[in-house]
Every structure is written in C-alpha cells, then in structure tokens.
Amino acid sequence: MSEIKATIKAAMKEAMRAKDKARLTTIRAMQAEFKRIEVDERIEVDDSRILAILDKMLKQRRDSISQFEAAGRTDLAEVEIAEVEVIQEFLPEALSADEIDQLVTEAIANSGASGMKDMGKVMGMLKGPMQGRADMGEVSKLIKAKLV
Template sequence: MASELKSTISNAVKDAMRAKAKDRLGVLRMVMAEFKRIEVDERIELDDARVLAVLDKMVKQRRDSAKQYEEAGREELAATEHAEIAVISDFLPQALTAEEIAQIVNDAIASTGAAGMGDMGKVMGVVKPQVQGRADMGEVSKLVKAAFA
C-alpha cells in the first residue's frame, strides 16, 4: 500500500519548486532521497507508519546536531538544523501533550499487566506505535521508567 504521507511530501516538493523556496525544497528533497534509499536498500514500498518513523528519526538527528552546534557556539549551523526541523515537522502529526503521553503509558502498563522494569520492553512495544512521530521517544521512555519507580 502506497504511503499517502509520502505522496503529500512529493507534492510539497513540486509546490516548493514552483514557489522557488530553495531552502524548503532542499530539505524536502533530502527527505525524499532518504525514502528512496530505504526503498531501494530494503526492496519495499514505504507505508505511512514507516514514513512517520523515518521523519521522526530525521527530526531527532537534527535536534541532536543542533544541540551539539549550540554547545560548540556554532549558532548559524544550529539555526540551519532548526529550520530543517521546522520543515520536516510540517508533515508530522500534532504533538501529544504530556498528559496524553502519560495516559497512553498508564493504559499500556495496565493492558500489559507490567509489574516492573523487566516489563519495560512490553510496555514500549504497545506505546511506540501510538506516539510515533508525535512525541520524543526519549521522553516517553523516561515516563515509563518513572511509572515503574
């Protein structure tokens, strides 16, 4: 099944070309190239869930890079990373609030019958598909650990 999100991004590339939005076009082409690389390497066609996972990973990589650039005093490079995050984030679903994430985590713990840290993998397995692209997985992991503490 072809990804609706991928075709939306493909159309955004065309719109950026027409609008002569060079910076946005560059980021969108980079995203499309990553999709193509995965499809060729794995001989698959990406579905929406996988497209979301790729976008989520790209945002995370840019956040990490921006943080490192800021720590090194390279504000212009950090600004570039933040601009790329903004473009990629346009295609991610609305971010979840802390309360919504906590509710998802609590529901997952209840549904899996998790009793301690040994069950964290089970809980994360239930939580991850629900929050993919809508929350920072590092923060979600901290919430799950806190729930067991």
C-alpha cells in the same frame, strides 16, 4: 503511493515554484531517505514506515541542534531548527503531555508491567500509537519514572 509521500511530493513542487531552497533541500533529503530504504529493502514504503523515517530524521536533527548549540555554532543550529520545522509539517499533530501521560499509564496497566524488566513491553505497546506524535526519548524517561 502513500498519502504522506504524495503530500511531500506536492510540497516539493511547491517549494520549487517558490524558489525556497532551504525547504526544498529538506524535502529532497526526506525523499532521498525514502528512496534509499526502498532500494535497499526492495519495498514500497507505507505511511507507518514514513512516520518512523521522519521521526528518526527529527531525532537526528535535535541531536545536532544540541551539539551545535553546545559548541557555540548558532548558525548551524538555526539551519537544523529550520529543517525540524519542515519535517514536523508532515507528521501528525503532536500529543499533549497529558495525553502522553495517560497513554503511558494505560500501557503499563494493560501490559502488567511491574518493573524495569518490563520496559520493552511497554515501549512496544506505545510505539505504534505515538509514532511521529511524541518524542520517544521523553516517553522512555516517563516510563522509567513510573516503573521505578
């Protein structure tokens, strides 16, 4: 079993003992997503795949938060914000803006990117080191700004 998966399983047991329903619901949703992928693809998810799944779940929740806030549904937005906090606990420490900028600059230089046509090449180089540590949407905007 992967290290992150074991940590999440332990956190679920902890949430059950503490009778923390909100946290337990979020952790169960994460485990359900892992299980769905394992059954669909007939694989055992590893840590890198778990990071990708958690990153996707974070993105979905952030999108929901912005939509709920735009609709004036702060009650629903608060639920999503709580879920984001739980999911982030299991991700590696986030990169600072300076670290992201440095990694983007290095990737552009190493890939020899000269314009927007090379954006995919740069994103491909950054996906691994930044997975779960940076909002890839923001990274994409930064790359576009530097490649123009």
